[in-house]
Amino acid sequence: MKPQDIVAGKTSLWIFGYGSLVWKPDFKYRRSKVGYIQGYKRRFWHGDNFHRGNDDLPGRVVTLIEDDDASTWGVAFEVTGSQVEESLKYLNVRETVCGGYSTKMVDFFPEGQNEPPVQAMLYIATTDNPLYLGPASPEEIGVQIAVSRGKTGHNLEYLLRLAAFMRSKCPHVEDHHLYSIEAAALTVVSCLLAAQ
Numbered sequence: 001m002k003p004q005d006i007v008a009g010k011t012s013l014w015i016f017g018y019g020s021l022v023w024k025p026d027f028k029y030r031r032s033k034v035g036y037i038q039g040y041k042r043r044f045w046h047g048d049n050f051h052r053g054n055d056d057l058p059g060r061v062v063t064l065i066e067d068d069d070a071s072t073w074g075v076a077f078e079v080t081g082s083q084v085e086e087s088l089k090y091l092n093v094r095e096t097v098c099g100g101y102s103t104k105m106v107d108f109f110p111e112g113q114n115e116p117p118v119q120a121m122l123y124i125a126t127t128d129n130p131l132y133l134g135p136a137s138p139e140e141i142g143v144q145i146a147v148s149r150g151k152t153g154h155n156l157e158y159l160l161r162l163a164a165f166m167r168s169k170c171p172h173v174e175d176h177h178l179y180s181i182e183a184a185a186l187t188v189v190s191c192l193l194a195a196q
């Protein structure tokens with residue numbers, strides 16, 4: 001679904017972030033809410049040859065993989081009025097042109113007892129994406145992240161800031177995939193520093 005089809009005539013839109021968007025939205029928004037989506041798991045299975053890697057050494061960033069038993073926590077940002085077009089124009093370049101992500105509408109469940117779900121748009125890199133790297137062990141992913149950097153910065157920053165967000169805003173979530181990769185990447189970094 002193209003963003004313009006999603007926002008046709010909309011004066012308000014929720015955008016769900018679950019990777020770099022949770023700590024660096026970089027667009028103006030009216031308000032944000034921590035919460036989750038159902039039916040997807042977050043995995044470091046998407047390659048990145050722009051923001052956090054290059055063609056010779058692609059970085060690893062997150063995408064969403066369908067899993068009926070899973071949920072993924074992040075942040076939804078509400079954009080209104082002129083913010084709708086401005087945010088989509090910016091994110092189209094950042095996420096789609098540079099990142100290989102496409103857009104999808106899902107139900108977003110804000111944290112809190114009596115919060116009803118709202119429709120939210122997210123960016124997802126599907127498995128048929130040419131940058132898709134697929135599953136690997138935490139150790140393999142940790143090494144790749146520890147040695148990759150791109151035009152936006154080091155892949156390690158991308159990993160550590162996401163882990164810091166989850167510990168701070170979603171301490172109840174046991175994201176073994178994220179934290180095992182974080183531990184593996186930090187082990188690699190400590191070994192590289194010790195070898196210097």
Ligand SMILES: N[C@@H](CCC(=O)N[C@@H](CS)C(=O)NCC(=O)O)C(=O)O
Nearest residue numbers: 017018019020021048051099123152
């Ligand atoms: N679509 C996910 C992942 C977004 C993401 O990590 N996209 C990359 C593009 S490969 C990005 O924006 N990177 C910016 C950065 O690494 O600072 C999200 O909602 O946060």
